Amino acid sequence: MRMIVAMGAAALTLAAGGAAQQPAHDDARVVFVEPDPQAPAGPLPCYRRIGDPARAASLAKLLDNDAARWALDLYARARGIAAARGLAGGQPAEYTIAIVPDGENSAVGFRLRTPAGVENHPRAAYVRLGPEAWRFTTTLLHETGHVALAMLAGGRQIPRREIAAIPHTVAALTDRGTAFDEGFATSLETLIAFVSDAPEIRRQYDHVQLLFGPAAGMRAEYFWPAAQLLTFAQPHERYAAVRDDAFAFAPAFKQPDYLRVQVETARDFASVRDADQLLASEGFYASFFFSVLVRGEREPSADVIRFRQDSVLTALAETFATLPFTPEEPFLLHFLATYKRVRPADWGEVLDVFLDLSHGVFADAAAASLWRTQYLAALGLDLAGLDRERIDAARSRWRLAAAADPRVLYARLGPQLRCEVAGREVKLVGLGSDRPLSLDLNTAEEGVIRLVPGITDAEVASWRAQRALAPFASVADFRRRSGLSEKTLSSMRF
Incomplete structure (x- = not known):
C-alpha cells in the first residue's frame, strides 16, 4: 500500500514500512513545552518552552512516523478551517505539545512563560504527552482528534455527562458527548x-x-484475549471491529456483569442497538467517521481522504457554531443536517453511510426487526428468507425521508436519564477506579439492567419492551411505564 500525504508545502511519501522519504514535520510547526516550576499561581497550567536544543531535537525525531504525520497535518487543516470562520483567534499556529510524566490527554487553556512575561492562552487546545516514544504515534493522533474538535468549536471541549460507571472504551455505552x-x-x-x-x-x-x-510471554496466543483487555484501549478492536461496524450491535453477553457487558467486544449480530444507544456508542461514531472517509468500491487516494476529511471538519465547525452546545445534544444528527447544507454534492453518500451503518433504526421503528429477520435467514442459509426486495424498499424509504427532511432522524430519540443503583459498585483495579453502578434508563444494555437488585426477568423484559415502543421521556415516565415494582425502584437513585 502506498499513500501520498500533503502536509503544508511538503509532499510526504509513505512507502511500505512507513519510512519517510521527506520528513513532514519540517514544515509542521511544533512547540515543545514543559511544566514551569517557577510559574506564578493561576487558574491554568503554566509551561515554558523546552530550551535544550538537543532535547527538543530528540523529541522532534519522535514525530517521524505515519501516525504523527497524520496528526500534524490534521492540526494544520483543522486550524485553517477554524480560522476561516473566525474561530481560531486564541489558537496558536504552532502545535503545542506539553511533555509531562504519564501524559496522554488533550486539554484547552494554558499559560506560557516567556522572557517577556506570561502569555495567557485560555482557549488554545493542546496535547499533554509523556516523553516515551510510543506516545508520539497513535496516542498523539487520537488526542489530536480531540484538539481538532476543540478548535472547530472555538476553543471549547465537547461537553460530556458522567453517566457510565467506567471511563470510555470502544465497546461501551457512555453518554452522547463522550x-x-x-x-x-x-x-x-x-x-x-x-x-x-x-x-x-x-x-x-x-x-x-x-x-x-513460554518465550513469547504475554504476547503468546494463549494470552491474546486477556492481553487486549489489559490495554483497556483494545487497539485491535479499534481497527477490526470499528472497520466492520461491530458496535452497531448489542453485546453478546447479557448476564448481570457490568464489565463483561460494557468492555467485552463480542457481539450479538442479530440485535441492532437502538438510536439512543448508538448515540452513546464510541465505537459506532468511530465506524461512521472512518467509513465516510474511505467509502466506495475502491480504496480512495490520500488526496480524496483529505478532501473528505476537510468536508467533515467544515461541517463540524458549522455545526458547533450554529447549534446548541450542551451534553444532551445529538451532535451526529446535527452534523448530518449541517452537512446537507454545506456539502450538498456528496450529502447523499454520507447519508447512505449513516443509514446503512445504523441499519435504519433512526428512521424506522421496524428496522431492528427487519435486520434480525435478514440475519437469522442468512445464518440458516435461507435464501428465500433474506427478503431482499422488502429490505431494499425499506432502505429506499429511509433515504428519501431523511434526504427530504433530516429531522425525521430525531423522531426516535429520548433524553439521557442517569440513575445510580444502590449497593452496586464497578471496580477497575489497575485504573484505581471504584464507582457506584450508574446507567442511563434509555440506553442500559440487558446485562446492566439485570444488576438492579431484586429485578425479575419479567421486569427486565417490561423495561426493554416499553423502551422499544418509545424512549422514556422522564423519570416519572419511567416509573409509570417500566413495569418495575416499588421494591425494585427503591434501589434506584434518580
Whole structure:
C-alpha cells in the first residue's frame, strides 16, 4: 500500500514500512513545552518552552512516523478551517505539545512563560504527552482528534455527562458527548491502521503475529484475549471491529456483569442497538467517521481522504457554531443536517453511510426487526428468507425521508436519564477506579439492567419492551411505564 500525504508545502511519501522519504514535520510547526516550576499561581497550567536544543531535537525525531504525520497535518487543516470562520483567534499556529510524566490527554487553556512575561492562552487546545516514544504515534493522533474538535468549536471541549460507571472504551455505552468526542478521535486510529503499512502500526492494530511457547510471554496466543483487555484501549478492536461496524450491535453477553457487558467486544449480530444507544456508542461514531472517509468500491487516494476529511471538519465547525452546545445534544444528527447544507454534492453518500451503518433504526421503528429477520435467514442459509426486495424498499424509504427532511432522524430519540443503583459498585483495579453502578434508563444494555437488585426477568423484559415502543421521556415516565415494582425502584437513585 502506498499513500501520498500533503502536509503544508511538503509532499510526504509513505512507502511500505512507513519510512519517510521527506520528513513532514519540517514544515509542521511544533512547540515543545514543559511544566514551569517557577510559574506564578493561576487558574491554568503554566509551561515554558523546552530550551535544550538537543532535547527538543530528540523529541522532534519522535514525530517521524505515519501516525504523527497524520496528526500534524490534521492540526494544520483543522486550524485553517477554524480560522476561516473566525474561530481560531486564541489558537496558536504552532502545535503545542506539553511533555509531562504519564501524559496522554488533550486539554484547552494554558499559560506560557516567556522572557517577556506570561502569555495567557485560555482557549488554545493542546496535547499533554509523556516523553516515551510510543506516545508520539497513535496516542498523539487520537488526542489530536480531540484538539481538532476543540478548535472547530472555538476553543471549547465537547461537553460530556458522567453517566457510565467506567471511563470510555470502544465497546461501551457512555453518554452522547463522550461517545462523539472519543469516537471521532478513535476513527483516526482506524484510519491510520487502514492506510499505513508501517510495521509498528500493523503490529499494534492488526493480529499479524502468532506467537507460541513460554518465550513469547504475554504476547503468546494463549494470552491474546486477556492481553487486549489489559490495554483497556483494545487497539485491535479499534481497527477490526470499528472497520466492520461491530458496535452497531448489542453485546453478546447479557448476564448481570457490568464489565463483561460494557468492555467485552463480542457481539450479538442479530440485535441492532437502538438510536439512543448508538448515540452513546464510541465505537459506532468511530465506524461512521472512518467509513465516510474511505467509502466506495475502491480504496480512495490520500488526496480524496483529505478532501473528505476537510468536508467533515467544515461541517463540524458549522455545526458547533450554529447549534446548541450542551451534553444532551445529538451532535451526529446535527452534523448530518449541517452537512446537507454545506456539502450538498456528496450529502447523499454520507447519508447512505449513516443509514446503512445504523441499519435504519433512526428512521424506522421496524428496522431492528427487519435486520434480525435478514440475519437469522442468512445464518440458516435461507435464501428465500433474506427478503431482499422488502429490505431494499425499506432502505429506499429511509433515504428519501431523511434526504427530504433530516429531522425525521430525531423522531426516535429520548433524553439521557442517569440513575445510580444502590449497593452496586464497578471496580477497575489497575485504573484505581471504584464507582457506584450508574446507567442511563434509555440506553442500559440487558446485562446492566439485570444488576438492579431484586429485578425479575419479567421486569427486565417490561423495561426493554416499553423502551422499544418509545424512549422514556422522564423519570416519572419511567416509573409509570417500566413495569418495575416499588421494591425494585427503591434501589434506584434518580
